[in-house]
Amino acid sequence: MTSVTSxxxxxxxxxxxxxxxxxxxxxxxxxxxxxxxxxxxxLLGIPRRGYPLALRLAEKIAAADSTVDAAAIVGxxxxxxxxxxLSHQGTRPPYPTKLPRTGIDNKVVVLIDDVLYxxxxxxxxxxxxxxxxxxxxxxxxxxxxxGHRELPxxxxxxxxxxxxxxxxxxxxRLAETDTAPGGSPVNEVVIEGRS
Amino acid sequence: MAxxxxxxxxxGASILGGEPADLLIRDGVIAETGTGLSAEDRAEDVTVIDAxxxxxxxxxxxxxxxxxxxxxxxxETVETGTRAAALGGYTAVHAMAxxxxxxxxxGVVEQVYTLGRTAGxxxxxxxxxxxxxxxxxxxAELGAMADSRARVRMFSDDGICVHDPVLMRRALEYVKxxxxxxxxxxxxxxxxxxxxxxxxEVSAVLGLAGWPAVAEESIIARDVLLAxxxxxxxxxxxxSTAGSVEIIRWAKERGINxxxxxxxxxxxxxxxxxxxxxxxxxxxxxxxTDADVQALRAGLAxxxxxxxxxxxxxHPSEHKECEWAQAAMGMTGLETALSVVQHTMIETGLxxxxxxxxxxxxxxxxxxRLADQGRPLEAGEPANVILVDPAARWTVDPFRMATMGRNSxxxxxxxxxxxxxxxxxxHPTVLDGELNTxxxxxxxxxxxx
Amino acid sequence: MKHLLSxxxxxxxxxxxxxxxxxxxxxxxxxxVKKLPALRGRTVVNLFFEDSTRTRISFEAAAKRLSADVIxxxxxxxSVSKGESLKDTAQTLSAMGADAxxxxxxxxGAPHRLAATDWIDAAVINAGDGTHEHxxxxxxxxxxxxxxxxxxxxTGSEGADLKGMRVAIAGDVLHSRVARSNVWLLRTLGAEVxxxxxxxxxxxGVEKWPCKISYNMDETLEQGVDAVMMxxxxxxxxxxxxFPSTREYSRRWGFxxxxxxxxxxxxxxxxxxxxPGPMNRGLEISAAAxxxxxxxxxxxxxxxxxxxxxxxxxxxxxxxxxxxxxPALAYxxxxxxxxxx
Numbered sequence: 001m002t003s004v005t006s007x008x009x010x011x012x013x014x015x016x017x018x019x020x021x022x023x024x025x026x027x028x029x030x031x032x033x034x035x036x037x038x039x040x041x042x043l044l045g046i047p048r049r050g051y052p053l054a055l056r057l058a059e060k061i062a063a064a065d066s067t068v069d070a071a072a073i074v075g076x077x078x079x080x081x082x083x084x085x086l087s088h089q090g091t092r093p094p095y096p097t098k099l100p101r102t103g104i105d106n107k108v109v110v111l112i113d114d115v116l117y118x119x120x121x122x123x124x125x126x127x128x129x130x131x132x133x134x135x136x137x138x139x140x141x142x143x144x145x146x147g148h149r150e151l152p153x154x155x156x157x158x159x160x161x162x163x164x165x166x167x168x169x170x171x172x173r174l175a176e177t178d179t180a181p182g183g184s185p186v187n188e189v190v191i192e193g194r195s
Numbered sequence: 196m197a198x199x200x201x202x203x204x205x206x207g208a209s210i211l212g213g214e215p216a217d218l219l220i221r222d223g224v225i226a227e228t229g230t231g232l233s234a235e236d237r238a239e240d241v242t243v244i245d246a247x248x249x250x251x252x253x254x255x256x257x258x259x260x261x262x263x264x265x266x267x268x269x270x271e272t273v274e275t276g277t278r279a280a281a282l283g284g285y286t287a288v289h290a291m292a293x294x295x296x297x298x299x300x301x302g303v304v305e306q307v308y309t310l311g312r313t314a315g316x317x318x319x320x321x322x323x324x325x326x327x328x329x330x331x332x333x334x335a336e337l338g339a340m341a342d343s344r345a346r347v348r349m350f351s352d353d354g355i356c357v358h359d360p361v362l363m364r365r366a367l368e369y370v371k372x373x374x375x376x377x378x379x380x381x382x383x384x385x386x387x388x389x390x391x392x393x394x395x396e397v398s399a400v401l402g403l404a405g406w407p408a409v410a411e412e413s414i415i416a417r418d419v420l421l422a423x424x425x426x427x428x429x430x431x432x433x434x435s436t437a438g439s440v441e442i443i444r445w446a447k448e449r450g451i452n453x454x455x456x457x458x459x460x461x462x463x464x465x466x467x468x469x470x471x472x473x474x475x476x477x478x479x480x481x482x483x484t485d486a487d488v489q490a491l492r493a494g495l496a497x498x499x500x501x502x503x504x505x506x507x508x509x510h511p512s513e514h515k516e517c518e519w520a521q522a523a524m525g526m527t528g529l530e531t532a533l534s535v536v537q538h539t540m541i542e543t544g545l546x547x548x549x550x551x552x553x554x555x556x557x558x559x560x561x562x563x564r565l566a567d568q569g570r571p572l573e574a575g576e577p578a579n580v581i582l583v584d585p586a587a588r589w590t591v592d593p594f595r596m597a598t599m600g601r602n603s604x605x606x607x608x609x610x611x612x613x614x615x616x617x618x619x620x621x622h623p624t625v626l627d628g629e630l631n632t633x634x635x636x637x638x639x640x641x642x643x644x
Numbered sequence: 645m646k647h648l649l650s651x652x653x654x655x656x657x658x659x660x661x662x663x664x665x666x667x668x669x670x671x672x673x674x675x676x677v678k679k680l681p682a683l684r685g686r687t688v689v690n691l692f693f694e695d696s697t698r699t700r701i702s703f704e705a706a707a708k709r710l711s712a713d714v715i716x717x718x719x720x721x722x723s724v725s726k727g728e729s730l731k732d733t734a735q736t737l738s739a740m741g742a743d744a745x746x747x748x749x750x751x752x753g754a755p756h757r758l759a760a761t762d763w764i765d766a767a768v769i770n771a772g773d774g775t776h777e778h779x780x781x782x783x784x785x786x787x788x789x790x791x792x793x794x795x796x797x798x799t800g801s802e803g804a805d806l807k808g809m810r811v812a813i814a815g816d817v818l819h820s821r822v823a824r825s826n827v828w829l830l831r832t833l834g835a836e837v838x839x840x841x842x843x844x845x846x847x848x849g850v851e852k853w854p855c856k857i858s859y860n861m862d863e864t865l866e867q868g869v870d871a872v873m874m875x876x877x878x879x880x881x882x883x884x885x886x887f888p889s890t891r892e893y894s895r896r897w898g899f900x901x902x903x904x905x906x907x908x909x910x911x912x913x914x915x916x917x918x919x920p921g922p923m924n925r926g927l928e929i930s931a932a933a934x935x936x937x938x939x940x941x942x943x944x945x946x947x948x949x950x951x952x953x954x955x956x957x958x959x960x961x962x963x964x965x966x967x968x969x970x971p972a973l974a975y976x977x978x979x980x981x982x983x984x985x
Contacts, residue, residue: 078668081682081957082681093958094665095668096668096802097668127681130677131676131677394849395848398848399847399852400652400824401752401753401776402752402773402774402775402777403752403753403776471756513729516731517729517757518730518751518753518757519751519757520751520752520753521729521730
C-alpha cells in the first residue's frame with residue numbers, strides 16, 4: 001500500500017512528461033549503441049514501474065530498428081522473493097515473472113527500473129536472474145539515479161542523475177501505473193520533502 | 196456442645212433483603228433479634244458490626260462440591276476447599292464421593308468428615324458413592340455410611356451416571372431405610388461416548404464430538420418414573436437443558452418426589468465460549484445454548500429447580516493447559532456462586548434475596564437433611580449467617596482465590612456482590628471480606644480416626 | 645495474518661491474496677531452479693501428532709522451495725497414550741527458534757491453543773486438526789477450482805473468485821475437516837455448495853451452514869454441478885452403524901461408473917471430480933472416475949505445494965498486517981485478545 005500524504009508536502013516537478021520521453025529516447029539509443037545493434041537484446045522491467053518503462057523503451061528501439069518486434073523482447077522480472085529485507089518490510093503478493101519466448105540464455109539482458117537508490121533491488125534482481133538462466137551480459141538502465149548506494153552497483157544508462165537528501169522522496173508517476181492526486185493519469189517525476 | 200464463640204451484634208442488616216434489623220449472636224445461636232439492640236449493659240464483650248447496606252442471609256449450603264481429598268491433594272484439599280467455601284458465603288458443603296479411594300465405605304466418609312471438622316471452616320457433609328468404586332455394578336454399603344459418624348444422607352456416583360436401570364431402582368428403594376436420597380448424574384453413557392461439548396450449532400463448526408441434550412433428558416425421564424414407581428426421593432444433579440427442566444416440572448406436577456439443582460455456570464455461560472477452545476470452559480454437563488440458560492433461570496425462579504449447587508471442581512493447571520480433548524472437565528465455583536446468582540437471578544428481577552436464601556440454603560439443607568443449616572434468621576436458631584454487600588463490584592481473578600484451582604470460567608469478568616462476613620455456628624470464619632479463623636471445635640485436635 | 649488456523653474467519657481479501665500468491669509460486673515449479681531464497685534462515689517445524697505423510701511432504705517441499713530450514717517433529721501422544729504435553733512440546737520448539745509451526749493434530753482446536761497461548765511465539769499453520777479444519781487443503785481445492793473456472797470463462801485466475809460455481813461435497817461430512825474448511829472458504833469465494841451425505845454423517849446443526857443439504861447423490865447431479873468433491877470414508881466408521889454396509893454406501897453415496905456416465909448424459913462435459921486423497925477406490929469413488937480426465941486428484945496434489953508455499957511466504961516474510969479482514973479468533977468473550985497482532 002502506498003502511503004498517501006494527507007498534509008501538504010512541498011513537491012517540485014523534476015521531470016515533465018516531455019523530459020521523460022526525451023530521456024527514454026536517449027536511453028534507447030544508448031542501448032542500441034552499447035550493444036552494436038539489436039542482436040540478442042532482452043529488456044526486463046522490474047515491477048511495478050520498471051515494466052511500463054521497458055515497454056516504452058522497446059517501442060523506441062523498434063522505432064529505431066525495424067527488425068525489432070517490441071513485444072518480443074520485453075519481459076518482467078519480479079524480485080520480491082529475492083529481497084534481503086522481507087522480514088522488515090511488509091510483503092506483497094509477488095508479481096508474475098514473464099520472460100520473452102526466446103528466454104534469457106546467452107542474451108544481453110537490460111534490467112529496467114524507475115529509480116536507482118540503495119542498489120538492493122538490483123542485487124535481488126541479479127539473484128532472480130541467475131535462477132532463471134545465464135545471460136551473456138547484464139546491463140542496467142534507470143530513469144532516475146538518486147544516489148545513496150549501499151552496494152557496489154551502478155547503472156549503465158541513466159535518464160537523469162538527481163542529487164537528493166535521504167529525507168526526500170522521489171516519486172515517479174507513469175500513466176500506466178499511477179494517477180495524480182486529482183485522479184487523472186500523469187507522466188512526471190517529483191521530489192517531495194525538504195531538500 | 197458449642198464452644199465459646201464470643202458475642203456479636205450485627206446492626207442494621209437487611210434481613211433476607213427486607214427491613215433492617217439487628218442480630219445478636221452468642222454461643223453459636225442467634226440470641227436476640229430486633230431493632231435498636233444495645234451493646235452496652237451486657238456482661239460480656241460485644242463486637243459490634245455495622246451492617247447497614249448489607250443483606251443478612253442464612254449461611255449457604257452447597258449440595259455439590261468436589262474437595263478432591265483424599266487422593267488428589269494437588270488439586271484441592273479439604274482445608275483449601277472449605278476456606279474457599281467460607282469466603283464464598285457457605286457454612287456447609289456436600290463433598291462428592293469421587294475421591295481416591297472412592298468414598299464408598301464408612302471409613303472413607305468418616306475420614307472426610309473428620310478432615311472437615313479439623314479444618315473448621317464449614318460443615319463438611321460427605322456424599323457416599325452409590326456403587327462400589329463408582330463402577331456401576333454393585334451397591335456400596337449405603338447403610339454403613341448412613342450409620343457412620345458422617346451420617347451420610349446423600350448418595351451419588353457423580354461424574355458417572357448410575358445408568359443400569361435395575362441398580363438405580365434398587366438404590367432408590369434402599370436409601371428409604373434411612374431417609375437418604377440418590378443424587379443422579381444424568382448422562383446416558385452410550386450417547387455421550389467421547390463427547391466433548393454440547394451437540395448443536397457450535398459443535399458442528401468446531402468439530403468437537405457432540406453431547407446431546409437427550410443423553411441427560413432420557414435418564415432424568417427414566418429416573419423420575421422409577422422414583423414414582425418405588426416411592427423414593429430423587430435428586431438430579433446439575434440440570435443443564437431446557438428439556439430437563441420440562442421433564443422435572445412435569446414430574447413435580449405429578450407429585451413425584453424429585454429435587455433438582457443447577458450450577459451457577461449453567462445460569463450464565465453458553466457453548467459459544469467453546470469457540471476459543473480454552474478448556475477452562477470444558478465441563479460436565481457441558482455449557483449449553485442461550486435458550487437452555489433462559490429455561491434454567493426460569494426453572495430456578497419458579498421452583499422447578501430447587502437449589503443452586505456449585506459443582507466446584509478444581510483441577511491442577513496441567514489438566515487445563517492442553518488440548519481441549521485432553522483437558523479435564525470442571526470449573527471452580529465456591530467463591531463466585533453468590534455473585535453469579537445475584538447477577539443472573541436477582542439483578543434480572545427473577546428473584547429476591549429471600550428466594551436466594553431458599554435456593555442456596557433452605558432447600559439445600561432440606562435435601563441433605565442438615566437440621567441446623569438453612570434455618571430462619573430468628574432468635575434461638577443456629578447462627579449460620581452471612582452478610583453480603585450487594586452493591587459491591589469485583590473482577591474475578593482466579594489467582595487471588597482460596598481454592599487451589601485456577602480454573603474459573605469467570606476469570607476477568609466483573610460481578611456484583613461480595614461476602615463481607617460468614618458466621619459458622621456463631622463464629623466468624625470470614626470478617627471484612629477476609630478469612631478470619633476456623634471454628635474452634637473442642638475436639639478438633641482429638642482426631643477421630 | 646499472523647496464523648492460518650481456519651477458513652471460517654479468512655477474509656475474501658486474504659483468501660484471494662493467498663491464491664494469487666500461489667499462482668506465482670506455481671510458476672517457480674516450471675523454472676530451471678525450483679527454489680526461491682525468500683525464507684532463507686527461517687525455521688519451519690512440521691509438528692505432526694498424527695501420521696500424514698502426504699501433508700507433511702507437501703509442506704516440506706513448500707518450505708524447502710522457499711529455502712527455509714525444515715525440522716520434522718513426529719510427536720507421540722495419541723488420545724490413548726499421553727506423551728509429552730502440547731505445552732512442553734511448543735515451548736521446546738520455541739526454545740529452538742522455530743519461526744513457523746505447521747501442526748497436524750488429532751484433537752480439534754490444538755492449533756488454536758498454540759496460537760492463543762504464550763507457549764510459543766511463532767506463526768501457526770493448521771495442517772489439519774481433528775474433525776475441525778484443514779485450511780490449506782481447502783485453499784488448494786479452491787485454487788484447483790479457480791483455475792478450472794477461469795479457464796472455462798476464458799479469463800485469468802489472478803484476483804478471481806468462484807462466484808456462481810456449483811460444488812457438491814459428498815461423503816462423511818460429520819468427521820471431515822476438509823468439508824468444513826471447504827464450506828467456509830467456498831462461501832467466502834462465492835461458490836454454491838451442496839453437501840451430499842447420509843443423514844448419520846451430517847453434524848447436528850449443519851442446517852445453519854451456508855450451503856444446501858442433500859441425501860440424494862443422483863438428484864444433486866441432475867440439478868447440475870461444476871465440481872464434485874468426494875470425501876474419504878474412514879475405516880473406523882464402517883463398524884459404527886453410520887451406514888449398513890460399504891456396498892450400500894458405495895451404491896447410494898459413492899461416485900461410481902454410472903454416475904460418471906450420468907455426467908456425460910446430463911451434458912456436464914466440464915464438471916470436474918475432486919478427492920483430497922488418499923482414495924478408497926471402489927468405495928467412495930470408482931477407479932474409472934478417479935482415473936478419468938475429469939479427475940483433478942493429481943492437480944490437487946501439485947497445487948498443494950504452491951498453496952502451502954504461499955501460506956508460508958505470507959505468514960513468514962514479515963507481513964503481519966491484516967488487509968481488510970477479521971482477526972482469526974474474534975469471538976465473544978474476554979479471552980484470546982492477544983491473537984490480534
